[in-house]
Amino acid sequence: MLKPALHDPAVLPRLALTLLALLLLWPGLTLSELNLAVLFDEQNASNMGRFLADFWPLAHDREFLQLLGQATLETLAIATAGMALALLIAIPGALLASRALSLSAVHRGGRPAWWAQALRWPVRGLLIVLRSVPEIVWALLFVRAVGLGPTAGVLAIAITYSGMLGKVYAEIFESVDPRPSRALLVAGSPRLAAFAYGVLPGAAAEMLSYTVYRWECAIRASVVMGFVGAGGLGQQIDLSMRMFAGGEVASMLLTFLALVLLADQISRLLRTRLL
Amino acid sequence: MSVSLSGVGLTHANGQVALSGIDLQVGSGERLAIIGPSGAGKTSLLRLLASNLQPSSGQLSLLDQDPWQLGARQRQQLRARIGLIHQAPPLPPRQRVVTAVLAGKLGQWSLGKSLLSLLHPVDMPGAQATLARLDLADKLFERCDQLSGGQLQRVGIARVLYQAPELILADEPVSAMDPVLAGHTLSVLNEEASRRGMTLLASLHAVELALAHFPRIIGVREGRIVFDLPPASISAAQLEALYANEQLQPLPASPATVQTSLQIPRC
Numbered sequence: 001m002l003k004p005a006l007h008d009p010a011v012l013p014r015l016a017l018t019l020l021a022l023l024l025l026w027p028g029l030t031l032s033e034l035n036l037a038v039l040f041d042e043q044n045a046s047n048m049g050r051f052l053a054d055f056w057p058l059a060h061d062r063e064f065l066q067l068l069g070q071a072t073l074e075t076l077a078i079a080t081a082g083m084a085l086a087l088l089i090a091i092p093g094a095l096l097a098s099r100a101l102s103l104s105a106v107h108r109g110g111r112p113a114w115w116a117q118a119l120r121w122p123v124r125g126l127l128i129v130l131r132s133v134p135e136i137v138w139a140l141l142f143v144r145a146v147g148l149g150p151t152a153g154v155l156a157i158a159i160t161y162s163g164m165l166g167k168v169y170a171e172i173f174e175s176v177d178p179r180p181s182r183a184l185l186v187a188g189s190p191r192l193a194a195f196a197y198g199v200l201p202g203a204a205a206e207m208l209s210y211t212v213y214r215w216e217c218a219i220r221a222s223v224v225m226g227f228v229g230a231g232g233l234g235q236q237i238d239l240s241m242r243m244f245a246g247g248e249v250a251s252m253l254l255t256f257l258a259l260v261l262l263a264d265q266i267s268r269l270l271r272t273r274l275l
Numbered sequence: 276m277s278v279s280l281s282g283v284g285l286t287h288a289n290g291q292v293a294l295s296g297i298d299l300q301v302g303s304g305e306r307l308a309i310i311g312p313s314g315a316g317k318t319s320l321l322r323l324l325a326s327n328l329q330p331s332s333g334q335l336s337l338l339d340q341d342p343w344q345l346g347a348r349q350r351q352q353l354r355a356r357i358g359l360i361h362q363a364p365p366l367p368p369r370q371r372v373v374t375a376v377l378a379g380k381l382g383q384w385s386l387g388k389s390l391l392s393l394l395h396p397v398d399m400p401g402a403q404a405t406l407a408r409l410d411l412a413d414k415l416f417e418r419c420d421q422l423s424g425g426q427l428q429r430v431g432i433a434r435v436l437y438q439a440p441e442l443i444l445a446d447e448p449v450s451a452m453d454p455v456l457a458g459h460t461l462s463v464l465n466e467e468a469s470r471r472g473m474t475l476l477a478s479l480h481a482v483e484l485a486l487a488h489f490p491r492i493i494g495v496r497e498g499r500i501v502f503d504l505p506p507a508s509i510s511a512a513q514l515e516a517l518y519a520n521e522q523l524q525p526l527p528a529s530p531a532t533v534q535t536s537l538q539i540p541r542c
Contacts, residue, residue: 103347107329109288179365186327187438188355188382193389197378201367 054246064248067236072255075232078150078225079218082157083211089130089162094169097123100199101173101191106182127170131163139225153230157218168210169203176202208270216263223256276339277301277442277474278324283333285319285498293319294498297333301476303441306468308485309478311495312518317478318362320495321444324476325359326350338441355382358440360477362447364431368420372411372430375419376402379438405437406430408463424451429460436467443468445477449484457481461488482514 038044097120099105102112112120135156142152173195181198185191226234233252240248278301285294294316301307309317322328323335326342335341337357342350358379366375373396380398381389391397399415406412409429414422422430428451435443448464449457461477465488468475479485485492486506494501494509494517501517502509 103351107327177365177367180367180370182327183359183361183365184378184381185351186325186354186359187357187379188351188353189378190351190381190386190389192386193381193384196390196393197370197374197381198367201369204369 051246054244055250057247058251058254059245059247060251064251068251068255071233071236071252072259074150075219075222075226075234076259078153078222078230078232079157079215081154082161082218082222083215085154085158086161086165086214087211089158090165090169093123093127093162093166094173095192095195096120097127097166098170098173100170100176100178100181101185101195103185103191106185110178110182124167124170127163127166129163131160131167133160135160135221136225136228139230140228143229148229148231150231153222153225153232156225156230157221160221161214161218165211165214169207172203172206172210173199205271209267212263212267212270216260219259219263220256276336277303277305278476279334279336281334283323283330283335285316285323285328286331292498294323294330297498297500299493299500299503301474303474304469304472305491306465306475306489307477307491307493308489309476309493309495310480310482310485310517311478311501312520313480315495316498317495318446319498321359321446321476321478324442325357325444326354327359351382355438356440357442357444358435358438360431360435360443360445360448362428362450363424364427364434366419366427366430368418370419371415372406372417372419372422373399373402373415375430376405376433376437379434379436382438402433402437405433408436408467409433409460425453425456428452432460432464436464439471440473442474443476445475447478447480450480454481457484458487465489 095101099112099117099120102116104113104116105111138156138159139152142155146152146155176199180202181194184194184198189197222230222232223234223237226232226236227238229235233255237249237252240252278299280297280299283294283297284292286292297320309320311317319328323330324337326337329343335343337353340349340353342353345353364375374393377392377396377398384392388397396402403412403415406415409432411426411429411433414426414430419427419430428448432445432448435445443464445464449460452460461484464477465475467473477485477489486509490505491503492506492509493503494513496517502513
């Protein structure tokens, strides 16, 4: 038997957390009405089979490929332009919301003064509002405002993604080693310079990888938004599905796979070469 | 007067008393060493002087200004005139040495110049000259994570020398170096400080180095200043009393080992 002095003080909280997780899992399963049996139902299986059988052969006639190429470029353009606009809001938002550059934290052992924390809350709130409404809702709204087409997709991605990027950037800034930036602040450096010299070297790799991943998500999102008329590949998939042209849908899904692969390779290249 | 403390006390957030009743006057251009056992409050004292900690009582004046009476902007301007050398220099592992050294001037440069320097170092000759004083000129474009502990400490010293502050605070600046290099680096630091008229306060574990390089020695124990004397007038009995440790279990070896263990640089 161990001496009482050697008890791990973290045992009780950990046990409580494990029990809580198990307790929360059960109502989650019942509320979502998850029932795997429907997948094995005869009728449903044959329905799905017929849907999938249409996917072969792939559509590859000249006219369709031209259309596909144009739609792919449009999707890439929507995702890239949306991300660029999102970064314009996300980076200042993250700098304002993050505790990493707090001047009052420097002499208070890393805890900012309460009024400084209170000033960060409105920015955090703005980022929450921006990302809490799904991009598809924004897209529906903008399709009504600016009409059918890619502009609605770009605006919808810019708004939702600025909230996500801002939140995650702020958390990345807070998770890197705070000592380099604090040492710079104590040596009289302005906050933005302390960020560039103290936080950025540690945060750049993670920021880059998250940004490229979000760009990949933006490509996917632009497809979903295409279903509501915001342009790109999604609009084409929607049309093909309505015309029961399974081969065209399959070709477009393959293009999609290629795009995600491309994003993955870009991320890997940037991370190994630039950093 | 560079530093003026009267009755300064420091209590940490957890209620632990780090410093109490510190009275200290350091004139401009003076050089002094702070010695004392581990946990005596040497680092707390230096962080207090770097305005990295706020005193809980007493009067503090740095370069004739009280940092805690100033607004945030003026305090940053005052901080740019004070340089703190850390025991383990907090440098981002991916940063290049040249960037880490040039970062010393961030408090004096405009933001535009600082950001430009990140794209292309604006003062490579200056950084190289400073590093050359510390025999590191060949490491200019290495990354910080490729340096040893002793080299990293010298990069930290180079950054503060490049900052050219009026008051240098050094927290165990040579603890990761071998005795010969430690002595050499301390003499470079002292030479630069006296040549440019900077005030230098250094905490040191190696008593021999402190006695050999500094004209004024302060002994700190349990958060208080025990003595403040020139090295010639410090007696062996005073040193023994400063480092006496009742909590340590006596070693089987002779008591003379206490004296020798002080010379071993801490890593």
